[in-house]
Amino acid sequence: AQSVTQPDIHITVSEGASLELRCNYSYGATPYLFWYVQSPGQGLQLLLKYFSGDTLVQGIKGFEAEFKRSQSSFNLRKPSVHWSDAAEYFCAVGTNTGNQFYFGTGTSLTVIP
Amino acid sequence: DGGITQSPKYLFRKEGQNVTLSCEQNLNHDAMYWYRQDPGQGLRLIYYSQIVNDFQKGDIAEGYSVSREKKESFPLTVTSAQKNPTAFYLCASSTRTGSTGELFFGEGSRLTVL
Numbered sequence: 001a002q003s004v005t006q007p008d009i010h011i012t013v014s015e016g017a018s019l020e021l022r023c024n025y026s027y028g029a030t031p032y033l034f035w036y037v038q039s040p041g042q043g044l045q046l047l048l049k050y051f052s053g054d055t056l057v058q059g060i061k062g063f064e065a066e067f068k069r070s071q072s073s074f075n076l077r078k079p080s081v082h083w084s085d086a087a088e089y090f091c092a093v094g095t096n097t098g099n100q101f102y103f104g105t106g107t108s109l110t111v112i113p
Numbered sequence: 114d115g116g117i118t119q120s121p122k123y124l125f126r127k128e129g130q131n132v133t134l135s136c137e138q139n140l141n142h143d144a145m146y147w148y149r150q151d152p153g154q155g156l157r158l159i160y161y162s163q164i165v166n167d168f169q170k171g172d173i174a175e176g177y178s179v180s181r182e183k184k185e186s187f188p189l190t191v192t193s194a195q196k197n198p199t200a201f202y203l204c205a206s207s208t209r210t211g212s213t214g215e216l217f218f219g220e221g222s223r224l225t226v227l
Contacts, residue, residue: 009153032213043117043203043218044156051213090155094212099163100171101146101212105155 002027004093006104013081014112021076021107023091032094033074034101035065037087044090050074061085086111115140119204119219126191126198126226134189134222136204144207145187146216149173149200156203162187163210191224199226 003026013019025031032051036044048059055067065076074091091104117138126132138145144163148156158171162181176195181187187206191198202222208214 034215036216036218041201041221041223043119043205043220044216045218046215049215092216094214096211096213098212099144099161099169099210100158101216103148103156105153 002031002093002095002098002100002102004091004102004104006089006091006107008107009105010108010110012110012112015083016080019076019078019081019085019109021089021091021109023074023076023104024072025074025091025093025102026072027093027095029095029097030069032096033065033067034092034094035059035063035074035076036090036092037061038090038106039087047076047089081109081111083111083113085109117204117206117217117219119202119222122220122222124222124224126224128226129193131190131192132224134191134202134204134224136187136189136219137185138187138204138206138217139185140206140217141184142206142208142217143184144210144214145181146205146207147171147177147179147187147189148203148205150203150221151200159189159202198224200224 005024035047146161147159160179162168204219205216
């Protein structure tokens with residue numbers, strides 16, 4: 001069965017520092033991979049997605065993610081974090097054979113001034 | 114502007130009452146979804162619909178019901194059979210049927226059972 005694991009429940013970084021949020025998935029074929037961001041009390045917004053092609057994808061707000069098939073990972077990165085990046089981040093997987101998306105449990109990001 | 118509108122944003126319910134959460138989209142998307150979000154558990158799928166007049170149960174459908182009479186609308190009813198309905202509910206629609214397209218989310222409805 002498909003599943004998504006986000007090992008880090010909560011991460012704290014200083015403003016200006018680099019960020020990496022981890023995501024591992026379990027799926028036999030090529031997955032459709034997504035990262036979403038959620039501000040408190042709000043819905044989710046798409047940051048970036050990977051369907052095929054170049055394994056390094058660029059998203060909004062200066063985020064990028066790299067698909068590594070050998071590691072079943074799709075980690076999210078940002079070179080320099082801003083205070084406004086504090087939010088909850090969700091990794092999700094879709095498939096071309098099913099109708100459901102599978103979400104990780106999320107990583108909460110705190111940014112210290 | 115195109116998007117998904119959920120209402121109400123906050124809702125209080127007494128035990129034993131049914132409540133209906135509204136979800137309307139003007140994105141012309143065929144697929145729509147309802148998720149429940151609890152702290153530390155991520156998003157769990159309640160129901161989804163790929164086309165009008167058709168919908169399927171997700172992982173936690175017990176105690177919930179939906180309808181899809183119009184493409185734009187996908188209301189969720191939380192029935193009295195739902196044992197622990199206090200949660201944040203998110204409606205979403207997708208650019209594609211199946212699970213290969215981006216999800217667009219509403220701002221959510223927070224239900225509290227008193």
